[in-house]
Amino acid sequence: MSHNPKQSELTPSRRAFLKAAGLTGATFALGLSGTDLLASPVHNLSAQPGLAQAEAAELTPYVLIDKSGQITLMNPRPEIGQGTYQSVPALIAEELEVSLDKVIIRQTGGEKKYGGMWSQAVGGSGSIRGGYTQMRKVGASAREMLIKAASGQWNVPVEECYAENATVIHKPSGKKLTYGQLAETAAKLPVPKEPKLKDPKQFTMLGKSIPRPDVPTKVNGQAKFGMDAKVAGMLYASIERCPVLGSKLVSFDAAQALKVKGVQKAVKVERVMGKNRYEGVAILADNYWAALQGRKALKVQWDHQHHDTFNSVDYEKSLRNLEKADGVVGHNAGDFDKTFAEAPTKLEAFYETPMVSHSPMEPMNALAHYQPDDKIELWVSTQGGDLVKDEVAKVLKVSPDNVTVHVMFNGGGFGRRLTQDFATEAALLSKTVGKPVKVVWTREDDTSLGPFRPLTFSAMRGALSADGKAVAFQHKVISPSIDATMSDKYDKTKPDGTMLEGTGEQKYEIPNLSTRYVHSDIHIPLTYWRSVTSSTVAFAHECFLDEMAHKAGKDPMAFRLSLLTKDTDARRMMTKLKEVSGWDKPLPAGKGRGVAQWEFFAGLAGQVVEVSKNKSGGITVDKVYCVIDLGTVVNPDTVKAQVEGAIAMALTAATKDGITFANGRTVQTNFDANRMLRIQEMPEVEVHILAEGGPTIKGVGEPGLPPLAPALANAVFAATGKRVRKLPFDLEKV
């Protein structure tokens, strides 16, 4: 595949992302009315109407207050369903002493003053753990500036003044000034670098289940997603790309397509994704239906580059053939080989997990308006306004300053919207045709074109001492690599931290631990999926530990706790899980329970799954208990919702279809074959949050996912005596 090497930009590595995720933009700007934020057409699309803020004073880039007292808080973390539209502004509002229902919340669009790459993105469960102190400081700084402005006006000591309900009050005299009255003066003051933060005991919002301000707009049809963005004169585009990924466009004939009423143009367009370039033909029309009809009438010749022979059966076989390969050493403690060789009891097992799609309910889409002066404006559902700005600038070869991004509500993300290929498609098309262009993918496009979560296979080996203790444990991951499919600078000689994620991080006190990575090439684009590789490797890791417990004749919970003797978060979490799940209470015949836990970059959670054999001979998932360890919690109800969602997503990935290939293309193209969990399949979920303080704040969005599949498979074993070592598995055919 030929491409301009200058355009071949690396997908920002997970490591770089995680580093940046902990550092939201720390720069404070001063002065009146950041006009670049204002008066843009996004106002017509925003979740909340009436955003006219022509004379708003900017206390920090995140806090704007106009003379009427209307406060606008800028939220750098896109809302993809995880609740950052409430939880992040709440961090500012708590310290600013304003109620969230009185402020307007707006999304930042990648502007420099809100921080560099990845600081305006959502992923890695990083919004709260990365921004908790930073965003509180933003609010506290603005509060101190307003108090200082008031004390100056009254000519009284700062110490005699305090803020409450968007008002500064002089305690001795009872005099009051509203934030609106103070904003202009306050904005001229220097921003305190180390403002005094509130004592958590005085919190009125943080730690409480405050209703989300986006929810009312999501029950009346008013919330505006990328899909809903419109500008005058825009054309709708549907793009025909080869379902055999990696094919080249030979020629196309649009004569019939152009005859469809409403179809305006047919043009070539490139899909850019990391090192990958995919050619396609866009049909542009007055309405989306016409674009779809035109696309159907299009005749395209592809050169499949031999990729049409690719199929999952052979690829999976090739991974199994790598079972004995040495691979690259990841984690190494003690001497696994020697201990394993000499141990009285040994176990080996092979685990398999599938490729899956992200399938957010809102298909990929973007609206781009390229203007003759090389400026471009985009409206897009994305997990990072900064990512869109940067990627569009690179692909169009313009300065990022020329790119304005309006971040809309996301109809789901799950990692898919960390890749901005759909945004650059719209940008390229708008530049080509000289009109605003809205690209809308079909569900078939979304399901069949990737990027996908990688499949991972795991070769497990373990050894028990004579008294049944786990003394050696090896996890060898055999898989394609996310980074290798996106970057042409991938180094196969180095351990792939993303593909070994979490395997060396569990707190189990096993003296001889070895992790290895065996890489396998693939031409299919792969990317992060909610909880990344933990979503697959935890299955092998925690099921195999169950196998060891069984071999040792021990209870799976007791076996784990015997390996967690030190005072760790993992031990506290598991102890709590044992208690809340009623682990020691016997279950009736035909029922079983299983346990699993997982600790990784995003956080820590454990689950107990209860299943029963149903009348049709299958398995019903009755209930899931989850303990998630956070340290500090911002919105308990949001956490609960995220865990419920993670469980639904994990259950889908474990028991539905996954993505498989035949003749170079995905077998599944829509929800008929790529089935999702439905309401009657959702188990009861009971969530317990550990928020006992401490310096560490852990993530929310992802940790609820990895324990589900292994806890479920372990429960199936408990109920039926059958080991599930391959995902997905059909609950009705265990």
Place this chain on the structure above:
Amino acid sequence: MAAVKLTINNQVHTLDIDPQMPLLWAIRDVVGLTGTKFGCGIAQCGACTVHLDGNPIRSCSFPVSAAAGHKITTIEGISKNGDHPIQKAWIEHQVPQCGYCQSGQIMSALALLKQTPKPTDADIDAAMQGNICRCGTYNRIRQAIHTASTEMTSAPKLPKSAPKIGER
């Protein structure tokens, strides 16, 4: 192209469009009501659910010509101020996460509660299994339907000043 007359939320729209265009795109792109969502295009996910004479249909797979002369209701038309008991219950239980599927979920729930004012869990499963929520809000949807059912079927509360009737 032909003129198609659609009655959406009690408003009549005369549209010059392809009669084969699915109702979804007529509602979204032509009329401009964007609360109804595109999810799959093959009637598998329910995000596009609207009512045709009070019955739920998947508008992505329903030609606009077949909707002419019928009463169409979208999420924008179920209450003036977003205060239908179902909407209130959805807020009370904080059902939506990303929210993209929720218009369709609510339209399916509304049809269920019209047909079956006091649904059992099995009734809810049967009526709601055509609506996918990828965020996994299903348990909250179930709770919210029960809450809405209670409000919609309980006797209207009398104002305090009203005389008490039948008191012995």
